[in-house]
Amino acid sequence: MTRTFWVATVVLAFTLGASAGTISGKVSGVSGESVVYVDVIQGKTFPAPAQHPLIDQKGLMFTPHLTVVQQGSTVDFLNSDSVAHNVFWTSVGGNKKLTHNLGTWPKGEKRSFKFDNPGAVPLLCNVHPEMAGYIIVSPTPYFATTDKSGEYKIENVPDGSYTLTAWHEGAKGQSKPVTVAGDSKADFTLSK
């Protein structure tokens, strides 16, 4: 009987500890895709995904224009154009010391880079100054992009208290605390 009680208690505790909720809401004040992610969780690290997201340079554009990756991810950069391209960024998360230039490579070839620092990475090409793209490096695997109406949903977030950050191209980022217990709501109003 005592043994059964303890087993049940452990199972219940495990179940409760592993319970996950959903954060949803709306980003307003801006139009187009925004990114919402759970910011750094103190004392918690996440294994880097094995999958390499791909960003293509095609038709003098970064495709996709906006990519969200988890911290530690390796991103592949492909040149599909028959003209030379370059990829560089001036900062990561506003930190200009993290500027980097990947150089030049011809059509059909890729170069890769592992993003170990969280934040927004503005991608540029020093040959075609009109080209712009963004990588948002999320410190956690809990992130989402909004749909056309600004709605987003981040699923499978463990219950707890976090800082939620919203980002939109050209707008001031915004962070707010959120407590996840089942389904939670968090709306943002961003401005440029």
Place this chain on the structure above:
Amino acid sequence: MLNHRRISAILSSVVVLLLLCGTSQAIPAFSRQYGTSCSTCHVDFPKLNDFGKAFKDAGFKFPKDDESFIKVPPVLLGAPANKELFPHSIWPGTIPGLPPIGLRYNHFFQVVSANRNNFNLQNTSGDPNQSQFIPRTDFQTGLFSIFMAGNFGSDIAFWVDDDLSVGGSGQAGGLGDGYLKFVNIGRFLKLPTDALSLRFGQFELDLPFSQARSWNLSGWDIYAQPNIGAPGQNVSNGFSLDAAAQGVELSGGHQYRGYHYSLAIVNQNTGGTPGSGASVPPVVGFTSDSNFKDLYARFSYRFNLERDPASRNEIQAAGATGPRDHTYLSLGTLYFYGRSVQRLAGQDVNNTPIVITAREPFYRVGGDFSFNYHAFNLFGQFLYGRDQNLLPLVPNGMVLPIGFTAGSPAHFSGGFLEADYLAYPWMMTILRWDRVNSTADFLNGIGADQNAPVAPYLSPVSSVRNRITPGIQFMVHANIKTSFEYQIRPKQIVYAPGTSTPIISGFRTNSAVAGLEFVY
């Protein structure tokens, strides 16, 4: 007697030439069509980078996979399958999806040195009409131009540019270039790609450095140099290399690598007076003033100097942090041959009045180089010009000439050397040295810059005229530019009217010019 109208004409010509020499053109139409910045093709518009040169060579197209870059699809003037029906269908072409129109406007401000009114020392009468006041500072309206360019499919490129107004006047504009270029027609002869193209219309000759699309505020003196004989010579050749030519050109090769050539047959009009057609009304008018067609030839070879063959042969070099212009040395030569025509009143041996015609062969021959290392470009041009001099032959006892006899030829030489350094992508520093050596100009008192002939009032003090021109240009945006230029002009002299006695010793009328221009 002071001829103030001449001086006025000179000063006006300085301003107009300054404006005309700055007829630079970048092509916003291409920016719209491809959704790309001006800097994709230009270093400091309209100066082309290596990719811009390749784009131009290809007939205003991306050299490879052009269609994959076009953001505004062209309008089909026939489905491509119509090619299969030819000759029972019109060969299908395209027109740009957007009207390929670009516009340009510029404005100037100039400051002229304090000795600018020295020429008024000739006026001792106190008559204000005998003096020409030159302001110390002046705002000057420049050009408002329209230019259109693109590709009609089947590798047929077009270009038309026209100055809608010059100097604020809506009546002073004119056509610059207007041509069709049939690119890579050598494919029909199984020649290597880009070995042969054909251009037809009005165009600037394939000069090593385009005067019509110069990025400098003032043009290179040697390209604007005519050849007017000294007193005692019968040479009056108004031709200069920067003049628009009408004709046909065969060309081939590339501007960004290897060989490039141009062979052109163009109208001759050294006197500036075409046939009137009063008796034989032409269908479309006349431009030539003689039967002969002038010939122009240019050949150049560019050595890209990167060690890596792959990088060396690409349109742009693979720099450590991104594509860039090649490190290169380009060497070239040009040759122009024509016959300057002069028609004079003469007589035959029976004293019957006739028109006698002198056809004076002339040529211009030159060499040029351009060396580029990253953001530094050093280039230069040397040119030598020679005109045969046919003197009217008036036998004893006759009043009018019956023909011509050979005299000493009229010649000139000179060139320029220019260094451009792109200190930042938005700032280019420039240092130029222009030089013209013409004894005839000196004796004629032809001005110390690009002025119209006048004597003996406004003259260089030497047969060699040097002009040093430092400058700097800033790109406010990729389509807005401010330019500054300080012209250290050759020394001039003012003579007492009707004499060769100087009133004042040599002086320079230096001037500073600022330009603001935008294209859209």
